[in-house]
Amino acid sequence: MTELAGFEGLQEQxxxxxxxxHRHPEVSFHESRTAAFVATHLQEWGIEVRExxxxxxxxxxxxxxxxxxxxxxxxxxxxxPIQDEKDCEYRSTVDGAMHACGHDGHTAMLLGTARYFAQxxxxxxGEIRCLFQPAEELLPGGALQVIKDGALDGVDAIYxxxxxxxxxxGTAASCEGAMMAAADDFYIDIHGKGGHGGMxxxxxxxxxxxAALVMQLQSVVSRSIDPLQPGVLTIGTIQGGxxxxxxxxxxxxxxxxxxxxxxxxxxxxxxxxxxxxxxxxAYNTTSEIKYIMGYPPVxxxxxxxxxxFREATSIxxxxxxxxxxxxMPAEDFAYYLQQLxxxxxxxxxxxxxxxxxxxxxxxxxxxxxxxxxGGVQLFIAMATSFAREYLHKHE
Ligand code: NI
Numbered sequence: 001m002t003e004l005a006g007f008e009g010l011q012e013q014x015x016x017x018x019x020x021x022h023r024h025p026e027v028s029f030h031e032s033r034t035a036a037f038v039a040t041h042l043q044e045w046g047i048e049v050r051e052x053x054x055x056x057x058x059x060x061x062x063x064x065x066x067x068x069x070x071x072x073x074x075x076x077x078x079x080x081p082i083q084d085e086k087d088c089e090y091r092s093t094v095d096g097a098m099h100a101c102g103h104d105g106h107t108a109m110l111l112g113t114a115r116y117f118a119q120x121x122x123x124x125x126g127e128i129r130c131l132f133q134p135a136e137e138l139l140p141g142g143a144l145q146v147i148k149d150g151a152l153d154g155v156d157a158i159y160x161x162x163x164x165x166x167x168x169x170g171t172a173a174s175c176e177g178a179m180m181a182a183a184d185d186f187y188i189d190i191h192g193k194g195g196h197g198g199m200x201x202x203x204x205x206x207x208x209x210x211a212a213l214v215m216q217l218q219s220v221v222s223r224s225i226d227p228l229q230p231g232v233l234t235i236g237t238i239q240g241g242x243x244x245x246x247x248x249x250x251x252x253x254x255x256x257x258x259x260x261x262x263x264x265x266x267x268x269x270x271x272x273x274x275x276x277x278x279x280x281x282a283y284n285t286t287s288e289i290k291y292i293m294g295y296p297p298v299x300x301x302x303x304x305x306x307x308x309f310r311e312a313t314s315i316x317x318x319x320x321x322x323x324x325x326x327x328m329p330a331e332d333f334a335y336y337l338q339q340l341x342x343x344x345x346x347x348x349x350x351x352x353x354x355x356x357x358x359x360x361x362x363x364x365x366x367x368x369x370x371x372x373x374g375g376v377q378l379f380i381a382m383a384t385s386f387a388r389e390y391l392h393k394h395e
Contacts, residue, residue, distance in 0.1 A: 006116055007373065013115075014108040014372045017041070019090035021104035025079030025097045028138035031056040034077045034107065038132045041111055045118040047130075054145030056134040061127060062117045068126025069156040069390040071383040072340075074333065075110035076103045076136035085363035086355070100365040102163040102349065107132060109161065109375040116380060125387045129155065133332075139294055141332035147339070156390065157304065158342035159382045160333045161375050165356055167348030169368045172312040172378060173324035174345040176305035178260035180298035183330040184269065184291065187254045188213070188276055190240075192285035194249030206251035207240045209283035214238060214253065216279055220271045225264050230326065232258040233268060258328050260297045269293075295330040296338060304343040304386075311381035312345070315374060320348075329360075343382070347375045 017037075026034050035056040042049045042060040050059040056077070079099045084092035092098045099105075114130045131151060135142030152158075167173055190213070192204035214235050225231045233255065240251030257272070259265040269291060280287040300308075312321045324346055333344050349367035350356050358364045 006119060007376070010112050010115065010376065011370070011373050014112045014376075015369050017111055018104050018108035018369060018372070021107055022090045022099050023093050025092050025094055025099045025104070027081050027097050028078040028135040028142070029055060031077045031134045035132065035134070038077070038107065038111065042114055042130070045115055047114060047118050053131075053151050054134070054142055054147070054149040057142060057146050057149070057151070058132040059151060060114045060130040060132075062114065062121060062124065062130070063127050064124025065122045066125040068124075068387045070127045070129060070154050071386050072129045072131050072152070072155045072158040073110060073113060073379050073383060074131040074133055074158060074160040074336065075106035076133045076142070077107050078103055078135050078137050078142070080137055080361060082361065082363050086366060088366075098363070100362060101137065101360045102165075102365070102367050103136065105163045105349070105367055105369070105372055106161065109372045109379065112372065112376045113379040116376065125391055128383055136332050139292070141295060141335070143332035143335040147335060152336065152339055155340055157386050158336045158340045159304075159379065160336070160342070160344045161347055161378060162331070162344070163349040163367050163371065163375065164346035165350040165358065165360065165365070165367050167322070167346055167350060169348055169351045169371045170316060170374070171320045171322060171348030172316050172345060172374070173322040173348070174300060174305055174308045174312075174343055175324050175326075176300055176302050178297050178299050178326055179324060179344060180331050180334070181258040181260055181326070181328045182265050182297040182334070183294040183328070184257045184265070185254070185294065186257065186272060186292070187290040188252065189288045190251040190253075190280050190285050191287070192249055192283070195247045197245035197247055200247060203247040204284040205247045206285050207248045209280050209285040210238055210240055210251035210253055212283065213276060213279045216275050217272065220268055220275070224271045225267055229264045230260055231264050231268055232256075232328070233272070260326055261299075262296065265297070295332045296334040298331050298334045298344050299337055300343045301337070301341040304341050307382060307385055308343045308345055311385055312378060315377045315381060345378060347371055347378065
């Protein structure tokens with residue numbers, strides 16, 4: 001990528017910020033030093049800083065010389081409880097913690113974007129708020145707390161970027177509507193009456209009840225939800241009994257539900273509860289359900305997704321911009337999109353020549369640092385395009 005005006009030296013700086021963060025990862029809800037690192041840099045550039053937003057969140061506020069909309073750009077800052085198995089000079093120095101999802105790169109890109117806007121205030125209409133969010137990787141996630149803290153007050157639109165190694169460097173992707181799944185987990189505990197394996201008439205067998213339930217739960221996706229709406233219900237574990245000749249008094253199941261819209265999500269939850277209660281009751285057993293709602297689906301605004309395709313095409317080239325298929329991992333950026341128009345975007349970061357070919361959350365995960373500049377350009381393009389259109393509409 002060519003050196004652009006206003007970006008002089010930025011690539012080298014972003015690499016050094018990213019490597020610093022990579023060496024010193026902090027897991028979800030513990031990002032205090034990362035937050036201080038971010039705040040110090042923002043203040044250095046004369047940016048107004050709000051700290052301790054929803055925990056360790058930091059917001060950098062850059063006000064333009066002219067009035068206009070408020071655009072929020074978001075990066076997540078947290079690392080994962082994974083042992084770094086890379087062999088490179090910037091590998092993690094913290095035992096059992098690692099930036100294995102690229103959030104160090106997100107933080108570096110948003111710092112780069114903040115530096116750019118700080119230097120270009122005179123061209124800026126409205127306000128840019130750079131949100132450095134904590135705790136994306138761990139439920140209940142940092143986004144909800146950030147929202148409760150009023151971070152979105154007065155914001156007109158929000159954009160987020162995830163570096164994405166399954167896509168090659170030089171590409172970008174997003175889509176209109178649902179992009180990433182809602183991921184909910186459940187735990188079912190069936191209680192019955194154990195006894196002698198040869199005398200079932202004196203027992204209420206929880207293994208038989210559990211087995212029936214596993215089969216019936218398969219009907220939720222095949223018979224209850226709209227066939228045009230994707231949904232997955234997986235039973236991941238089933239545990240019951242301790243000996244081959246004893247009828248089990250307890251059987252436990254756990255699983256996960258993935259959906260892309262709130263109606264299907266609610267329906268899956270309701271059907272799971274109904275089937276569990278009624279089937280276990282039919283076998284004279286009782287059940288308890290723990291249903292843990294994860295992040296909602298990431299749903300991109302139609303107009304903002306269209307903006308992504310326009311802006312990304314001019315930065316990356318038409319051939320390099322893709323419509324991403326829906327993917328099953330979840331993201332707490334979803335909560336922002338429930339309240340504001342916006343778009344979540346992937347910037348391709350895979351490059352086997354640089355060892356950046358491992359999936360996200362892998363102990364050898366790495367990404368091609370050269371792609372960060374494209375991410376900065378995308379942030380800038382989305383924000384300025386939104387402001388331009390907003391001013392046009394409000395003239
Ligand atoms: Ni991530």
